[in-house]
């Protein structure tokens with residue numbers, strides 16, 4: 001594979017790291033100052049689709065910077081020119097449709113952070129790519145930190161080989177309680193009616209089953225979704241045999257509305273979860289958003305999250321195969 005391409009110039013950004021020989025994110029810029037317009041970008045993308053896609057897999061994160069990408073329509077045109085199939089979002093985050101393939105990333109309060117996750121990690125068909133566009137950078141904060149997931153697995157194996165073996169063997173089980181109707185505005189504030197797109201409990205249950213969840217209705221009208229057994233790590237094709245930390249153990253363990261345990265009911269030791277949370281933070285990478293940035297994540301390689309922000313901030317998202 002050729003690692004350079006005349007249509008893009010490799011740049012730098014503050015905060016990028018070299019992990020296992022790969023720069024993350026790989027910054028791609030116009031090859032010349034007058035090649036930053038949308039037409040030049042779309043032409044460069046169309047001519048180098050395969051190369052670009054290989055770079056996303058090789059470097060896990062690719063940041064397009066220095067182009068005149070102004071709004072959701074421009075962002076959508078970039079997505080269209082790659083031609084990847086869309087994966088419809090399913091999950092607890094409140095999102096608004098903006099334009100064609102483009103959605104707001106999360107309508108929850110900007111003052112909250114969003115914990116690291118692989119997009120739609122608990123759904124059978126999770127997207128291969130998460131693509132973000134910065135329309136308005138935050139006044140302060142609002143970064144989208146990300147973590148090479150295989151590093152978390154490596155560190156956990158080193159520090160907790162026994163528990164890791166047990167979790168791999170028994171696999172994991174999660175519960176998530178969704179309230180009825182939309183709760184107060186929060187990250188996970190969507191009611192089950194909204195999540196499943198129906199107010200008929202029987203239909204919601206059918207849809208949940210299709211996604212591999214069991215439902216337990218609670219007296220107050222809320223519902224507990226039980227997911228699993230789910231694997232702790234996964235190896236995806238073409239990712240150098242790396243073991244991705246493809247689970248949501250830290251995000252769901254011991255929370256008000258969620259839990260994570262081994263599938264046979266064995267508790268995961270508190271110190272293991274706590275240390276895992278530290279490892280995730282230690283391994284994280286973050287850069288400052290600039291207006292017009294378009295960021296491509298390999299969702300099978302990276303966890304991502306969001307730092308709290310001072311408004312205004314508008315980052316839009318698309319999820320693709």
Ligand SMILES: [Fe+2]
Pocket residue numbers: 117119304
């Ligand atoms: Fe996300």
